[in-house]
Amino acid sequence: MLTFIGLGLYDERSVTVEGREALRAADRVFAEFYTSRLVGADASELAAHHGVDIEVRDRAGVEQDPEPILDAAADGDAAFLTAGDTMISTTHTDLRLRAEERGIDTRVVHGVTAQSAASSLTGLQNYRFGKATTLPFPYAHGGGDVPASVVETIEANRERGLHTVVYLDIKVGTGPTGPDPDHEEYMTADVAAGLLAEEWEDALAVVVARAGSPDAVVAADRLSALADREFGDPLHLLVVPGDLHHVEADALVGLADAPRSLVEE
Known part of the structure; x- marks a missing residue:
């Protein structure tokens, strides 16, 4: 399963309750902050608050080399985080389509945009x-x-x-x-x-x-x-x-x- 989670707009607490639960339940957590970012928390503060390890990917690591994310989702539950809403402006439809093509279930947990x-x-x-x-x-x-x-x-x-x-x-x-x-x-x-x-x-x-x-x-x-x-x-x-x-x-x-x-x- 690959779950796309929108973190909302400000800090580690801005994610919805549903998003928080999905984030904490994931086996591996990936994030990107090149399209936007939380203005009140960095990746380390986000990880510490939710008790998870977060693997931050750059643009090339998401768009050109998504295999580690897809492999993690194929083998277990993976979460992919962005600021705002993960499918609005910070859109990652291509990654979701790649997952679907591999038979990986996906879902989207929305955040404030x-x-x-x-x-x-x-x-x-x-x-x-x-x-x-x-x-x-x-x-x-x-x-x-x-x-x-x-x-x-x-x-x-x-x-x-x-x-x-x-x-x-x-x-x-x-x-x-x-x-x-x-x-x-x-x-x-x-x-x-x-x-x-x-x-x-x-x-x-x-x-x-x-x-x-x-x-x-x-x-x-x-x-x-x-x-x-x-x-x-x-x-x-x-x-x-x-x-x-x-x-x-x-x-x-x-x-x-x-x-x-x-x-x-």
Whole structure:
């Protein structure tokens, strides 16, 4: 059996009760933290809290050399952990399909996602979100600006009156000059706002920082204004709202300190 377990958003306690039980019952436990990570606990703290050994795999160890994970699942019960929800954004469908092809039973234990938390924290209604996008570091796509695909996604959603979740780039194990096992870099919301302000300087945006943590931050303002603020430790994301329902406008004012004049424009 191969059980995919979403750990939630913050620390070793954010996993669901079902996920905790499956994690502790597994014969071997694998994890990856290159697509996202828990902001309140590292792998050693997670392992100590749950009384298990965790084998952390890098991208190559999951995508190019999954055999140790699959062999463990074929011989017993294996768990595979990611932050958030293991099949949302940090998607590992390929690994699950490989297991199924080998006749290995699989199941998914879901965790809270950054997108659902963004809706909950901002008060923006979940069914009014359009396609999400990821804003990469400029060096990661070979340019110095916002990729056309990001601009197109946000514009298409805005034309339909929909909100856009903008995930911010994470680089673990690779940097500007190539592979680097010691490199960790997390785009912050002020940097992202500065990049997006080149396209939409006066557009309303909402920062969500450290969703799921005790000190989560939600802040709404013009992109140009957000670019001049600091929002503390990662992980961060941005939401670019579309048309606002009056309850959503009130929520941004009350929960994110948005200027009333801005949400009413």
